[in-house]
Amino acid sequence: MKTWNxxxxxQALASTVNRDTTASNYxxxxxxxxxxxxxxxxxxxxxxxxxxxxxxxxxxxxxxRYFQKDFAEPHIPCLMPETLELQIDEVSxxxxxxxxxxxxxxxxxxxxxxxxxxxSPVSLDLTNDLLDLICLYGDQEPAQDVPPEQRTNDxxxxxxxxxxxxxxxxxxxxxLKIVWGENNNAERIFNMMPEPNSCSYGALIRGMVKxxxxxxxxxMYNDMLxxxxxxDVHTFNALISAAPYLKEKYSExxxxxxxxxxxxxxxxxxxxxLTFNAVLKALQRCGALGRVQAFPVLNEMKALxxxxxxxxxxxxxxxxxxxxxxxxxxxxxxxxxxxxxxGKSFAAHDPDDVNFFMNTMKICLDTKDMEQAYKLxxxxxIGENWKLLGDSFHQSVxxxxxxxxxCMMEHVDVVLKWYRELSPxxxxxxxxxxxxxxxxLDMDNRLDIIPQIWKDIKRMGHDNNTELVEEMLxxxxxxKHKPEVQQSFAECALDVKTLYKQxxxxxxxxxxxxxxxxxxxxxxxxxxxxxxxxxxxxxFKVTNRVPSEYLLKQFLDCIQMNNNSEQAVALVQISxxxxxPLTSHLIKRVQQEFELNEEQKNTLSQLESSxxx
Amino acid sequence: MAASTFCFALSPLSxxxxxxxxxYTLNKRxxxxxxxxxxxxxxxxxxxxxxxxxxxxxxxxxEAGEPRTExxxxxxxxxxxxxxxxxxxxxxxxxxxxxGYPVKRGVPPEKKGNLELIKIPNFLHLTPVSIKxxxxxxxxxxxxxxxxxxxxxxxxxxxxxxVQSKDFVSAGPSLRNPKARIITLTVKxxxxxxxxxxxxxxxxxxxxxxxxxxxxxxxxTESCPLRQQNYDYAxxxxxxxxxxxxxxxxxxxxxxxxxxxxxxxxxxxxQKNILETLLRMHAVEKCEEDGGVQKELLGRPEVxxxxxxxxxxxxxxxxxCNIQQYKDAVKKLLNI
Numbered sequence: 001m002k003t004w005n006x007x008x009x010x011q012a013l014a015s016t017v018n019r020d021t022t023a024s025n026y027x028x029x030x031x032x033x034x035x036x037x038x039x040x041x042x043x044x045x046x047x048x049x050x051x052x053x054x055x056x057x058x059x060x061x062x063x064x065r066y067f068q069k070d071f072a073e074p075h076i077p078c079l080m081p082e083t084l085e086l087q088i089d090e091v092s093x094x095x096x097x098x099x100x101x102x103x104x105x106x107x108x109x110x111x112x113x114x115x116x117x118x119x120s121p122v123s124l125d126l127t128n129d130l131l132d133l134i135c136l137y138g139d140q141e142p143a144q145d146v147p148p149e150q151r152t153n154d155x156x157x158x159x160x161x162x163x164x165x166x167x168x169x170x171x172x173x174x175x176l177k178i179v180w181g182e183n184n185n186a187e188r189i190f191n192m193m194p195e196p197n198s199c200s201y202g203a204l205i206r207g208m209v210k211x212x213x214x215x216x217x218x219x220m221y222n223d224m225l226x227x228x229x230x231x232d233v234h235t236f237n238a239l240i241s242a243a244p245y246l247k248e249k250y251s252e253x254x255x256x257x258x259x260x261x262x263x264x265x266x267x268x269x270x271x272x273x274l275t276f277n278a279v280l281k282a283l284q285r286c287g288a289l290g291r292v293q294a295f296p297v298l299n300e301m302k303a304l305x306x307x308x309x310x311x312x313x314x315x316x317x318x319x320x321x322x323x324x325x326x327x328x329x330x331x332x333x334x335x336x337x338x339x340x341x342x343g344k345s346f347a348a349h350d351p352d353d354v355n356f357f358m359n360t361m362k363i364c365l366d367t368k369d370m371e372q373a374y375k376l377x378x379x380x381x382i383g384e385n386w387k388l389l390g391d392s393f394h395q396s397v398x399x400x401x402x403x404x405x406x407c408m409m410e411h412v413d414v415v416l417k418w419y420r421e422l423s424p425x426x427x428x429x430x431x432x433x434x435x436x437x438x439x440x441l442d443m444d445n446r447l448d449i450i451p452q453i454w455k456d457i458k459r460m461g462h463d464n465n466t467e468l469v470e471e472m473l474x475x476x477x478x479x480k481h482k483p484e485v486q487q488s489f490a491e492c493a494l495d496v497k498t499l500y501k502q503x504x505x506x507x508x509x510x511x512x513x514x515x516x517x518x519x520x521x522x523x524x525x526x527x528x529x530x531x532x533x534x535x536x537x538x539x540f541k542v543t544n545r546v547p548s549e550y551l552l553k554q555f556l557d558c559i560q561m562n563n564n565s566e567q568a569v570a571l572v573q574i575s576x577x578x579x580x581p582l583t584s585h586l587i588k589r590v591q592q593e594f595e596l597n598e599e600q601k602n603t604l605s606q607l608e609s610s611x612x613x
Numbered sequence: 614m615a616a617s618t619f620c621f622a623l624s625p626l627s628x629x630x631x632x633x634x635x636x637y638t639l640n641k642r643x644x645x646x647x648x649x650x651x652x653x654x655x656x657x658x659x660x661x662x663x664x665x666x667x668x669x670x671x672x673x674x675x676e677a678g679e680p681r682t683e684x685x686x687x688x689x690x691x692x693x694x695x696x697x698x699x700x701x702x703x704x705x706x707x708x709x710x711x712x713g714y715p716v717k718r719g720v721p722p723e724k725k726g727n728l729e730l731i732k733i734p735n736f737l738h739l740t741p742v743s744i745k746x747x748x749x750x751x752x753x754x755x756x757x758x759x760x761x762x763x764x765x766x767x768x769x770x771x772x773x774x775x776v777q778s779k780d781f782v783s784a785g786p787s788l789r790n791p792k793a794r795i796i797t798l799t800v801k802x803x804x805x806x807x808x809x810x811x812x813x814x815x816x817x818x819x820x821x822x823x824x825x826x827x828x829x830x831x832x833x834t835e836s837c838p839l840r841q842q843n844y845d846y847a848x849x850x851x852x853x854x855x856x857x858x859x860x861x862x863x864x865x866x867x868x869x870x871x872x873x874x875x876x877x878x879x880x881x882x883x884q885k886n887i888l889e890t891l892l893r894m895h896a897v898e899k900c901e902e903d904g905g906v907q908k909e910l911l912g913r914p915e916v917x918x919x920x921x922x923x924x925x926x927x928x929x930x931x932x933x934c935n936i937q938q939y940k941d942a943v944k945k946l947l948n949i
Contacts, residue, residue, distance in 0.1 A: 009754060016746040017696040021689070022681040023705070032704045033677040073787035420684070459678055 021421045038461040039396060039428040046392065091115060093126060100129050103142050108133060109185045116192070127189065128199040134186040135207025138178035180213035198224065202235040209238040214245050230267045233275065236260060241278040250286040254293065257282055273309050276301045277350050280315035290319045310388055311350035313337050314359055321363045334363055338375045345383025354390035361401040370409045373402060399427035407436035412444035424460070431465045438475060448485040450476055451492040463499055464509050472496075473519035480526060490527035493520045497536070514545040521551060525558045533558075534567070537574065547574075549582045556589060565594040569603055576607050584611055682707035692743040699738065701730045706737065773804035776847070778840055795835040796843040798851065801828050805855065813874055814865075815858035830854075876927035878920045884911075887919060887946070894947070918942040 024035045028045060036042040060067050064081030072079060084102065088095040091114045099108035108130055115122050122130075190196060190204055201224040208217035221239060224231060231239075243256045257279060264271060279297055283290035294316055301308055317337060320330045338360075346353070357376065364373040380386050389395050399422055406415050419437065423429055429437070434457055441447055450472060462468055473496060476489045497520060499509045510516075517540060524533040533555070540547050552575055559567045568590045575583045587608050590596070596604070685694075685707055694705055703724040711721040713729045724730055762768050777797040781790035802823070807815060815830075816823050823830050832850050834843040870881075878884055891910050910916060919942040926935045 004754070009751070012750040012754070013747055016692065016743070016750050018690055018693045020693040022684045023694070030702050030704055032680045033675070035678070035681075037678055071786035073789050420686075455679075 019425070021425055023425055025425075037424070037428075037459050039392075039430070040461075042392065042428065091118065093120075093122060096122065096126060096130070100126075100133050103133065103137075105133060105137050105139065105141050109189075112189065124193075124195070124197065127193060128197070128203060131186055131189060131200055131203040134184075134189070135203045135210070138180060138207065138211040139184040139186060140178055178211050180208055180211035180216070198229040198231060198235075201229060202232055205231070205235050206238045209242040214242045217242055218246060225263075230269065233264075233269050233272055236264050236269060236271075237274045237278050240275065240282060244282045244285040250289045253282065253286055254289055271304065271306070273301075273306050273312065273349050276306060277309065277311045277315060277352065280312055280319070281352070284315055284318045284322075294319045309349040309353055310341075310346050310356035311352035313341060314352060314356040317360060317363060321366070328367065331367055331369070334360070334367065334369070334372055338372050338379075342375050342379055343382065346385055346388060348388060353388050354394055357389055358394050358398045358401075361398050361405075365401045365405045368405070368409060370405065373405050377402065396427045400430065400433055403427075403429060403433050404436055407433070407440040410440075412440050412446045415440045416446075416449070423456075428460055431462045431468045434462060434468055435471060438471060442475060447475055447479075448481065448488070451488045454492050454495070466510055466513070469496060469499070469510060470513065470516050470519070473516055473523070477519035477522040477526075486523075486527045489523050490529055493523040494532070496520065512539060512543040512545065514548070517543070517545055518548055518551045521547075522554060525554055528558075530558055530562065530564075530567070541574075541577065546578055546580070549580065552580070552582060552586065556586060560593055563594070565590075565596055565600060568594050569596070569600045572604065572607060576610070584608065587611075680704045691740055692738075692746060695738040696743075697738055698734075701733075701735050701737070703727065703730070769801070769804070774798060774800045774851070776844065778844075794838060794840045794843055795833065796840060796847050798832040798834075798847040799829050800851065802830055803828055807855075807858065810861070811858040815854055816874070818854055818858060876924055878924050883923050884920075887916065891916075891946075915942065915945045919946050 023030065025042070025046075027049060028035050036045050060081045061084050064083070067081050070080070086095070086098060086102065086104065086107065088098050091111065093115070096108060096111045096115065099111055112122060112127075112130055186204060186207060190200060193200060201220060205217045205220050205224075208214070208220065217239065221231070221235075240257055240260055243260065244253045247253045247256055261271075261279070264275075276297060280294065283293055283297065286293070298308065298312070298316060301312070317334060320333050348354075357380070360376055361373065364370075364376065380389065389398065403418065403422065406418050415437065434453070437453065438450075441449060441453075454472065457463055457468065457472075473493065476493065480486070481489070496516075500512055500516075517536060521533050521536045524530075524536065537547065537555070539545075552571065555571055556568065559571065572583065572586050572590055575586050587604050591601075591604060681704055701724075703726070706724070708724075710724050710730065712724070712727055713722045715721050722729075762771065775798070777799075779793060779795065781793050783790070802812060802815065805815075819830055822832060830851075832847050834847045834850070837843045837846055870877075888910060918938075922935065922939040922942040926939055929935060
């Protein structure tokens with residue numbers, strides 16, 4: 001009798017459903033007013049939902065007495081209030097355990113001190129737990145529990161010890177980086193311990209490595225060896241990841257890592273995937289030596305039966321493709337890597353797994369290799385690999401690079417197909433990507449789609465980008481197209497014109513420039529809308545821009561088709577007001593090609609004579 | 614709402630004739646700015662209304678984007694748009710449906726912002742295509758239908774008892790639905806092993822639960838809190854009914870004519886009447902050998918026919934055929 005797990009039916013039905021290409025992320029309300037249209041809005045709405053959830057959780061946990069009634073049947077434990085406050089008042093080991101569980105660092109340390117002062121020794125396991133807690137948080141409270149104004153002064157001092165790179169604006173992560181302070185509680189408690197075991201050493205070493213105090217970590221490790229204690233695999237992983245920061249020369253770094261690995265083997269500690277990922281990451285900082293050793297490391301990993309995670313491949317590729325210039329030398333490596341990963345479903349083993357897709361797509365972009373990019377994209381469709389694409393930032397970078405590559409390399413039909421599939425459901429193209437798209441359209445002569453793309457540009461909020469708008473206008477104005485296309489261009493141009501107008505609220509979105517004015521005029525002329533083109537021509541004087549000769553010649557040609565001598569004379573007057581050298585040529589043309597009455601002839605001859613003054 | 618407060622504040626503004634058009638004089642010279650002079654520049658009224666925030670021009674009110682139906686291609690995968698039961702989303706359904714009471718001298722309101730369309734249940738997630746897909750996906754969970762049961766009649770024959778139960782799924786804090794405990798058990802009495810008396814007794818015992826036209830007994834149980842308990846109770850009731858209807862109680866022998874379910878001709882007033890009539894017709898010797906004469910009289914074919922027609926009339930009600938038969942029988946009997 002075959003049996004299935006409880007969700008097998010649901011999973012089977014879920015496998016029939018594909019992605020909806022026009023919908024935005026499932027967390028948002030599916031309404032034309034409420035879905036985010038730009039990446040900024042996406043982030044804002046997403047974070048606001050999260051913050052709402054956090055606010056609700058805060059209220060439930062702060063006032064648990066109002067939320068005791070249980071409506072859910074069957075019971076859902078995660079919706080009930082959590083106890084976040086300490087319940088046990090007395091000074092005892094139980095209270096210490098509770099502090100550690102609730103992750104209250106300061107309270108736990110105080111409790112420990114009180115217990116030792118009272119004379120009742122704390123057990124080894126409990127002390128190790130306390131050390132783990134302190135080292136994990138670097139002797140600070142876990143960040144989200146303590147609002148910034150409540151952080152005490154001694155915490156603030158530690159934050160000042162951060163070196164800030166010159167020229168880079170301060171980021172939030174700089175302020176939150178915790179540094180391992182001198183004589184902090186972990187070391188103090190450790191020194192008080194009569195017989196620290198390997199767990200205690202391990203906690204301290206890992207804490208020191210995490211918070212940047214690397215020489216101390218290695219000193220502690222040597223202490224440990226002197227006491228004949230064996231480190232566990234996590235401690236070794238921490239040491240290996242710290243090794244490149246200890247030494248300067250490539251060979252010394254590598255020797256240190258090899259030394260650590262040998263000790264691991266000697267002490268019969270089994271390496272895991274994180275060990276090898278740490279080695280590969282360290283090799284990225286070993287220059288040419290890294291390139292030599294990369295393959296042997298990977299082979300060793302497979303020989304030991306450890307399946308590489310995406311982070312391993314990411315570090316591996318990072319060893320060979322450090323800069324865009326190096327990309328051409330090692331083309332076959334990325335092919336090999338992608339051949340190896342294709343068809344496999346990966347799970348998250350290493351926090352660096354999420355960088356794989358983003359970085360590999362960058363390599364594809366640098367090597368201009370479309371085939372590998374498609375392989376990479378198809379890897380996303382397999383199993384649960386989409387979960388490893390990372391947060392919205394990683395996702396947008398990945399898809400941005402993919403789209404960039406597509407616009408460069410593929411035929412415009414393929415580009416448009418991917419464009420419709422990827423945006424706006426998966427990523428919001430920025431203005432640079434839209435310019436790439438225009439170039440792709442230009443290359444394959446599909447400029448007639450521009451008005452539709454303009455609608456998308458407006459929706460995504462790129463219509464305040466002057467360069468993008470002007471490029472689009474000049475693309476439309478450049479050549480003659482079929483009449484329907486020309487009319488659609490004219491509509492689009494008029495739509496663009498409204499952006500230059502002052503809105504009700506006093507702000508002007510875009511400022512007129514010579515190129516945008518002439519482009520719009522040319523487009524309107526090509527569509528035969530002379531009156532509107534005339535209005536734009538008037539704007540030249542107002543905005544102090546000079547029309548080009550080409551524009552005026554085109555204008556005269558159009559006027560000639562309608563045989564309107566009034567306008568022709570007016571045109572010549574405009575040209576004269578700008579003191580263009582073209583004026584004399586225009587006068588001659590008008591005199592020859594148009595039927596003029598006396599007044600007009602006089603005006604023209606006056607202008608002609610004024611020219612030669 | 615920001616919009617409404619804006620309107621309230623605007624009425625005193627209109628009385629103040631501020632020089633709104635200062636900033637627009639530049640535009641007035643250009644040909645295209647025809648109607649700009651009527652625009653009420655809110656930020657210019659800052660000096661007049663101190664309570665208006667002077668933080669610069671107010672951001673323009675967000676425009677609703679175009680619905681995503683515009684971007685949907687004609688051959689898109691609809692099962693991806695509505696994979697599960699969801700309320701009607703006018704943004705996502707590319708059909709120009711209208712619903713509701715018509716606007717005065719007009720048509721029903723459109724789908725945009727239409728609550729009527731959202732209230733009703735829709736089956737957009739169960740198009741034939743999606744049902745096919747679901748069936749394909751569920752095939753691995755199913756076993757083969759037994760080949761021996763290839764017609765309805767055979768199913769009836771081997772599985773005469775049918776039990777129905779309902780499961781409810783809804784979005785809410787609780788999974789439980791009290792209506793899910795109800796069990797309905799149906800069985801055809803013809804498939805049960807009953808003789809005449811047992812059948813009649815069973816029908817009497819079941820009362821309203823028996824449907825005469827389809828010969829089905831329906832037992833609905835909802836008195837127990839759990840479905841399993843209700844199911845056991847229903848089966849128990851069926852078993853008890855069956856056994857009880859086979860038993861013959863003492864007092865059943867006292868069944869009178871009024872308790873009979875159908876009309877029986879023997880010992881009925883009609884029989885007595887016929888006998889009297891026939892006796893009078895044939896002017897036979899009275900009361901001698903009543904038994905024998907009666908039997909002989911009753912044995913006659915016309916009397917048999919009459920008996921049949923009367924029984925039919927009483928049992929099946931009056932219709933053309935029966936009345937015709939009665940008429941013929943009476944005619945024959947009375948030699949008309």
